[in-house]
Amino acid sequence: MTQARERETAQTQAQTPNVSPQRSRGGPSPQARVDAWLGAFESALRARDVEAAAGFFATDSYWRDLVSFTWNITTVEGREGVAGMLGNTLESTDPSGFATEEPPDEADGVLTAWLRFETGAGRGRGLLRLKEEDGEDRAWTLLTTLYELKGHEEPRWDRRPMGAEHGASKERQTWLERQQQEAESLGSTTQPYVLVVGGGQGGIALGARLRQLGVPSLVIDKHGRPGDQWRSRYKSLCLHDPVWYDHLPYLKFPDNWPVFSPKDKIGDWLESYTKVMEIPYWSSTTATSASYSTGSADSGRGEWTVEVERDGKPLTLRPKQLVLATGMSGKPNVPELPGMDVFRGDQHHSSAHPGPDAYVGKKCVVIGSNNSAFDICGALWEHGADVTMVQRSSTHIVKSASLMDIGLGDLYSERALAAGVTTEKADLIFASVPYRIMHTFQIPLYDQMRERDKDFYDRLEKAGFDHDWGEDGSGLFMKYLRRGSGYYIDVGSADLVADGEVKLAHGQVDHLTEHTVVLADGTELPADLVVYATGYGSMNGWAADLISQEVADNVGKVWGLGSETLKDPGPWEGEQRNMWKPTQQEALWFHGGNLHQSRHYSLYLALQLKARHEGIPTPVHGLQEVHHTA
């Protein structure tokens, strides 16, 4: 507990660099200072005085809003950004009731306060960081989030359903009968308001939220059972993120759940979760095409026509909203190489790799050096294959234990829980750090990891592995946010490369022959198997396939921040492109990411969909512009 406290303090310090001298101890208390700021800020808001309100922000400041002011996921910067956002949203938002939820913390000149507030439409939570500027407390970062809509509170806790209908009634319908009737009518006599294509953790988490909110929905997935998205992958796969980071909404993993879930176990959990959360879910169902008709000028009357095949039988669905939750990785990038047609062995993309069983004693060449490549190389080696990894560009590797401890431990761990940082709080702390400056908090963490695992990195580089820490040294999480690739969380396979157990080759593939892979420098690698661990495209590729290339181009690239680092071209976007928020295509949404994002952002997406279902006005501030089509 003491240790946890110490670490928490360290983390708080890491997150709040020393931006101003400590106030004298004789001044007003942190509570009084936060209350004063909130009172003045709210007065300006009440007076609709946008400039005054913006004046309470520091010169360098960030306001991140999740749906509560903007009906969008947006970060604005500086007083000008705040004024611009408020000018557009203040009247329709009608915010009030800002108050602290617990006593504020002060560390290194930064006051941190948990907030609650209301808007005309709903209730919100926030996290405020104040620092002193020109002798005044000014907002450095403000996170505002919507968590419920007034009049549409979720049926939880005090509001949970009775289950039994007490009293006697000749029209009684049992829970089972209602379930059966709903299942029979869905897609035939009744239409889902929301169709979620893809039923992995993203679709399931969103399906659970929409069920809770009473939005008629349907999740469809091509696999035979919920969870098969995980079960069908290579057999040694375990989650790379630890359990505390992976909870789904409403129902947490039990205390005995493994730190890193084996794939079949997480598959079973997702299947059970889908059942007990009563998510309308069609397995063995594929969407084959979709088109949108706008309807009248009155927005919200538009409708999708989605052709699906359920258990092989064609069916037309007519949802009002379409969510693509088919994987943030997008469609597999399968390279087109000369000689692929003459190669006599097996060849497939990593996403189609069946596992190592058939390759005992075989010569295997894995093209790529990120997560999938390492996992597949490791499993092949364990089964006695002769394995060569072809590294085409540099990769960032962190050891799982170091990432867990240094990268996530202060927010998602037993020690975080012991320090009062629940999953829900951790999610908001995480969300409160503006993307623009997030790398500055990440760099010191990765510096620590570099130090701690120095021997490992030395060995790896000695083995010829081309290793990087991200262009600015900000490591894995920023690579994930910027490009969703370029890294490996080491659970053991990196040592195989460092030790030469898995052989390493370098460069692009020039062509294949009947029995070899030939690299650009002429190196010839004998191969019975070639695995293309060559990554994935942008998620709007799914939209191109399902809807049209035109819609995919209109929507543009999905994922990434515009950081002007490799594979994340600028301009700066402020938020992840197209994720969980309105796109340039009306009624088309993208949802996904890891379990953490599926849990956290499904709430904001679900609230946006619920509001539209209920006809609550949702004026979108700052609809993103499109700078890249893929």
Add this chain to the structure above:
Amino acid sequence: MTQARERETAQTQAQTPNVSPQRSRGGPSPQARVDAWLGAFESALRARDVEAAAGFFATDSYWRDLVSFTWNITTVEGREGVAGMLGNTLESTDPSGFATEEPPDEADGVLTAWLRFETGAGRGRGLLRLKEEDGEDRAWTLLTTLYELKGHEEPRWDRRPMGAEHGASKERQTWLERQQQEAESLGSTTQPYVLVVGGGQGGIALGARLRQLGVPSLVIDKHGRPGDQWRSRYKSLCLHDPVWYDHLPYLKFPDNWPVFSPKDKIGDWLESYTKVMEIPYWSSTTATSASYSTGSADSGRGEWTVEVERDGKPLTLRPKQLVLATGMSGKPNVPELPGMDVFRGDQHHSSAHPGPDAYVGKKCVVIGSNNSAFDICGALWEHGADVTMVQRSSTHIVKSASLMDIGLGDLYSERALAAGVTTEKADLIFASVPYRIMHTFQIPLYDQMRERDKDFYDRLEKAGFDHDWGEDGSGLFMKYLRRGSGYYIDVGSADLVADGEVKLAHGQVDHLTEHTVVLADGTELPADLVVYATGYGSMNGWAADLISQEVADNVGKVWGLGSETLKDPGPWEGEQRNMWKPTQQEALWFHGGNLHQSRHYSLYLALQLKARHEGIPTPVHGLQEVHHTA
């Protein structure tokens, strides 16, 4: 929150009658007084001074131990009882480290303190109530419970398994492969240490605990799937206890779970739970016979031979421990009545009632007036049957909402949670009230219910219903503990009787004719259907069927306290007969009860089984005597 606090205070007052004048405010703090008592008590224990230790108890006092001192579930009374118990157990228990877990409460002259302590074998929690006697703080009630065995702590929280095995290994076995291998070998090349017969909530909760503790176990059940125990019952059935009371170990229902689970929903939960908790569970399996061979004098070498049929195929299992979890209700009591052979309609015990669908417009006679009778009458009426209830003896009825609010609300409800009373705390508070005086806490609660629902009871009696409040006015929960019958938790059907929608007849059944039921007073009731809602026998009936009448008689009656009230003959037993503790038959155990009991007592039964599995000495203090064979 304020309201919750007020109610909590009210409850504390209800639970701690005014036994001594309030101390002056200037005296030592509650913490100091509890610390002083604990220090002195522990010194006496350390000195093995049994008489001195007993002297710290009040004249009227109760020490309830769940497995920590006695390897039994036992309550001793007064100084003599305490001295007797300590004389027998103190040396082998070697207790130490008594300390408060949070600041003690004081109300109405009673100090209440949450404790932790250790024994040689394990770690415990307790709840102590002190009152002043002869100017000294003396123990009025003490609860001691074991929660873990040293060196055998459960793999939870910080101890949870890693899941992934980091590093590369050519002998890697995946989680799925281990699961499959275990399933294949269980019952053929490996034997369960514990066989649990019966896989309803009781068997499932125990199976989960044993899995966590690493005790090789197997749960078998005759139904096709876990949860079918509920699914197969009449279709309008919902749990009669509210959700907060019904959690299983390790994995709580989500916040959106209905207050009263519909039967199919709880069935689905049990099935999912069995899967995600990895409980070794064979469905479609019946135990046909069992016998025990003692083996050598060295206890623990005995072994059961249990013949089972799995999917119709015979198989012999050889567990060391046998747990009957086939339902606390025991075997159905089917009356033998003249004319049952000539009756032309349908007739069956309530446990075999298929539901109302086939009886639309039919004349239905339900013999009995307890829970099942009311539920079945209500469902038949809802389906347009002509229903008559035959009341043979008086019944106690409480309205579900009143029971939930007044009877359970301070321990198991949203308001209890808001007041910091978690399920785990509530279970221990509940367990800390000695059975000997529990009725004195219950009577005032039922007096409140009588007052609140006066109109209802007036109407019911006016309709001729023979209503009681238990022999001593202590109501439903005492009836449940004493005899497991004689009551109905009204969810609506009682109004049908009060309103005459369900007709009421009185007396014993004399005989049946081809088309009627004839009562002792000559009343003739036309019948197309007769349902015998005539209750259940003692659980040792299961032992008679499975093992032998001799073993059943040796073990004696299961359930009940010896309260000398109807169907619970004396002498006073102090605890529920034969439940969750050693019986007169070595290696035979009974487990069951409602969801609350299945959750709470499964821990103590599992720890007893774990200790035996590990060869930890388990000297049983106060093995119960047998006073009744059924």
